[in-house]
Amino acid sequence: MSIKNTSPVRRRRRAPEEARREAVASARVLLLEGGPTAVTLAAVAQDIGVTHTNLIHHFGSAAGLQSALMGSMVEDLTRALDRAVARLRTDEGAPMELVNAVFDAFDAGGAGKLAAWIVMSGDLSHLDPVRAAVRGLVEAIQEKLGDIDPADAPQVRDAVLFIALSAFGDALIGPPLRGMLDQDADAGRRVVAGLLAQSLPRAAKG
Amino acid sequence: MSIKNTSPVRRRRRAPEEARREAVASARVLLLEGGPTAVTLAAVAQDIGVTHTNLIHHFGSAAGLQSALMGSMVEDLTRALDRAVARLRTDEGAPMELVNAVFDAFDAGGAGKLAAWIVMSGDLSHLDPVRAAVRGLVEAIQEKLGDIDPADAPQVRDAVLFIALSAFGDALIGPPLRGMLDQDADAGRRVVAGLLAQSLPRAAKG
DNA sequence: GCCATAACTGACATCAATGTCAATAAAAAA
DNA sequence: TTTTTTATTGACATTGATGTCAGTTATGGC
Structure with missing residues (x-):
């Protein structure tokens, strides 16, 4: 039995x-x-x-898991950018603060690498939530600058574009590229912040 | 039969x-x-x-093919950077010329996307040939500027760093990011060139 | 022309990733 | 408690990518 x-x-x-x-x-x-x-x-x-x-x-499906992963990391990136916006709206932070916030946003949790993966995979729809965060960044900077000459408005968009491109690039090839140039880990942030301080339109501080 | x-x-x-x-x-x-x-x-x-x-x-093997592909595209990127160096050494090109050359180098043939692939794949050894090209770029700019104050030398390395970071970022997420900011296709290059003109140390022209 | 080299192929074998399906067990609902 | 729902699993099947191997054909050297 x-x-x-x-x-x-x-x-x-x-x-x-x-x-x-x-x-x-x-x-x-x-x-x-x-x-x-x-x-x-x-x-x-x-x-x-x-x-x-x-x-x-x-x-x-496996694609469903990947999609959820993309959504999660884009959400984190968006949140980080929103935090940068909030800090910008309250503090009297120097440009270095803003630069650090954006660099951190792309660096933390590999958000930059993931964004690269999304772009290379072809389906950009996952990046949609980032759009609102980026635009919020533009508005926050404009508000922080106070009343600026309307002719200077494009400069703010230019600045955001420049910071985002640099932060994204830094998140991906920052380490090897800095190695090629014998630069320290903060070189990217420092340079971008320095340029930003020169280029942003001056305005009457609150 | x-x-x-x-x-x-x-x-x-x-x-x-x-x-x-x-x-x-x-x-x-x-x-x-x-x-x-x-x-x-x-x-x-x-x-x-x-x-x-x-x-x-x-x-x-399949890895051998991928490695050959990486080598080929890195070779192209290196050549493009070397061409930029050569042009810089002969011409009286404005900063915009240099920026265009580097942006084109990362854009042509998808070199930037490939570099991202290499970085994400983990084996950075394929990027070794780029090191020499990047350093050549630094030297070329220094020569072009003529005799600069040795104290300004780091500024040249800084300039190369932020141009490369921006060009790489632009090659990967330039299109979608510019879309978010309602910017035209040349926005990235224009902004970087403008910043470059401000930041490079002035020197007696040959 | 003849032969050695190697570029090239078809027919396998293998492995990993994805997915289906029926069955089981845990938790909620009744 | 009983019933229903569903999270979870194991045993498949399928597909695609990689790799092996023996044999075939083109080409250069003799």
Whole structure:
């Protein structure tokens, strides 16, 4: 007679939001450590201790997981930019503060690298939330400058474009490029802040 | 009795260098059109009309093909930077010329996107040839400025750093970012050139 | 012309990633 | 408690990318 040794396997069961949160967090680490190809269902599943089928259940597909990852990191980038805006609106921060905030936004959690991945993958729709944050940055700077000559308004947009391009570039190739030029880690920020101080239109401070 | 219908299949046979050149050219197009995941042995093989086994024969492995692609595009980037240096040494070019040259170098043939791919893939050794080109750029600018105060030397390195960061950033996210700010296609170059004119140390022109 | 070299191919084998499906177990609802 | 819902799993199937191998054909050197 065969003994049915059906020892009931204990399972942990998390709320769907928690399950998704855990998976996205793991996927983010994998992306930054091993690049885009490292983000696979199997890798994430093993990392957080579930089966890859479980991930498909929660995200629908591998593309769904990647999409959720993009959304999460774009959200973080947007939040970081919004924080920079808020700080700009309250403080009397020098240009260096603004530059640091934007550089940090692109650097923290590999947001810059992720943005590059999104661009290279082709679907730019994930970047939509960034648009509002960038425009908020423009408005905040304009307000901070007080009443500026309307003719100087384009300069603010130029400044934001320049800071964003530099911060993005720094997040991706900053380390190797600074190595080529024997520059320290803060060189990018320092240079950009210096240029910004020269170029931003002066205005009557509040 | 079976008739051996061995109609001899006609094959074309190229010199190995030509075969490699064709494959790398195809791989580059695939990379820029479809992103890193689009560069597969099967895709390249079908594109140039050979079998994927043939590519393995010439490049040893898929990684070998990717490495050759990286080498090819880094070579192009280096050449473009060297051309910018040469132009800088002969002409009386305005800052805008220099900025255009560097922006073009990162833009042409998707060099910037490829550099991002290399960085995200993790093996930075492929970027080694760029180091010499970047340093050459610094020296060329210093010569062009003539005898500058030695105390101003760091400013040249700073200038190269922010031009390179901006050009690289522009090559990757320039289009979508400019879209967010309602800027035209030349905005990035214009802003950087303007800042450059302000920041470079003045010196007695030859 | 003849032969050695190597460019080239087709037919496999392998592995990883994705996805399907039925069954199971945990939690909520009744 | 009983029922329903659903998070979770294991056992498949499928597809694509990579790689191996033996054999075939083109080309240069003799």
